[in-house]
Amino acid sequence: MDAHFLRFYVATSRQLKRLESVSRSPIYSHFSETITGSSVIRAYGRHSAFVLMSDLKVDENQKSYFPGIVSNRWLGVRIEFIGNCIVLFAAVFAVTGKENLNPGLVGLSVSYALQVTMSLNWMVRMTSDLENNIVAVERVKEYSETKTEAPWEVEDKKPPPDWPREGNVHFQDYSVRYREGLDLVLKNLTLSVKGGEKIGIVGRTGAGKSSMTLCLFRILEAAGGEITIDDVKISEIGLHDLRSKLTIIPQEPVLFSGSLRMNLDPFDKCTDEAVWKALTHSHLDKFVSNSPAKLELECAEGGENLSVGQRQLVCLARALLRKTRILVLDEATAAIDLETDDLIQSTIRTQFEDCTVFTIAHRLNTIMDYTRVLVLDKGQVAEFDTPANLLSQKGIFWSMAKDAGLVQ
Structure with missing residues (x-):
């Protein structure tokens, strides 16, 4: 019983x-x-x-x-x-x-x-x-039993120490989805970007702009196709070898609890002179100089004691210190006023002149002088050409520029 x-x-x-x-x-x-x-x-x-x-x-x-x-x-x-x-x-x-x-x-x-x-x-x-x-x-x-990320390092597939030298990026029939069972967010994407080109990425909401940058860091794994950087397939190398060679200035700035210097140079690889130079180029030098603690300025959790614009500038300074061959800007200037935005764009053009830059554009005027503009629509390449040629074609980019008041 x-x-x-x-x-x-x-x-x-x-x-x-x-x-x-x-x-x-x-x-x-x-x-x-x-x-x-x-x-x-x-x-x-x-x-x-x-x-x-x-x-x-x-x-x-x-x-x-x-x-x-x-x-x-x-x-x-x-x-x-x-x-x-x-x-x-x-x-x-x-x-x-x-x-x-x-x-x-x-x-x-x-x-x-x-x-x-x-x-x-x-x-x-x-x-x-x-x-x-x-x-x-x-x-x-x-x-x-949840599927984990790829290995941090793959010993027999390590790229050369100076990789990438050129910064050439090639998407070949690339498709991706956020998880199994969902629709593709990028569909058979094929494009080539030469080293040193400045590429503006535009499109309506849900076109796949941010997804494309996530794929470069392999935060999303491919459902089909390949991404090649300087003839190295990024799907074959370790995540550390890949991500350590790319730099991103995110849409939402990320800061950690600790000193400003730790946030700029967490692994303590740069000299104070290099840090101050990065602060100067990111237009933060006056703010830090006026602080009694200077580089030891304490950042609260999430950088709450700094304004959103200052946090974004800290992320820019961090990118200047890393100075990799490929830079990704995910609407990095969306929270900054127009004047500071112009200063940042000027810094990017001068300090990253020989780097490949992918910019998800929040304001179209910031990419009008870029090498080429990629227009995404429903996860596919709708237009990909110089800004002048796209405006003359009067397609999607022209209509977006018209809505922004850049053309009549």
Whole structure:
């Protein structure tokens, strides 16, 4: 009978534990998001909406958590009942026995019956708890089987130390999707970029601009085709060998807790003179010079004690220190005023003159003097030519320039 109760209870409680674990994560995620965006929530007066969302997520979690407790009590009542029945029958048989039993033997049998009850409780409880808590191991197993990134280094496929020398980039029938089962975001992309060319990448929302830059760093792996940099297939080399040779100034600037110098040169490879030179070219030298701590200026978590524009300039200075042959700008000047944007574009043109530059353009006027402009549409190459030729063709780029007020 005990095994029957246990089998029935474990199957039910295990599934309730799974549901409770799955519904618990959204509570923590929503709470974290609410704390992070508390200032925006207050600004828009959305307190009650977020409280309601939190209550709904907690209620959803309690739908499986409370039945789990009830099922636990269900098992406890039945185990106690079975144990008490054992004690009862031991006492009854001792009293109604035909033979005169020794009182000591009767006491021994009853005391052992009580111990059996405790042991039975403990055994059943531990068995059921093991089954329930092994659900956490199931989740760990699921994470351990998740596909990981490619190797950090591939010893027999290491590129030359001075790679890439030219900065030539070639996409050959390249296709990519964000994960298995989803539609392709880039479809059979084929284009060649010579070393030193400045390429502006434009397109409507969802055209695949940012996806293209993610592919260069192999954050997204190819669904088909190849990307070649100076005759080296990037899919064959290690991620460290690839990413250490590319530089990106992201759309959202990334800073870490620590000194400004650590954020600019985390591996301490550059001299203070080189750091100051990078700050000068990124137009941050006056701000840092006026700070008492100079290069040891403490950056808060995420760079919260700096403005968004200053954080973007720090990322530019970091790129100037790395000075790789290929530079990617993912709408890097979107959060900066026009005057500072012009200064940054001037710095990029002078300091990265011999580098291959891919710029996702937020403002079309910043790429009008680029070597060529790539217009993406629905993950495919719609137009790829010099800005002057694209304007004369009066295609997609011309209509975008007209909307921006650059042409009549």
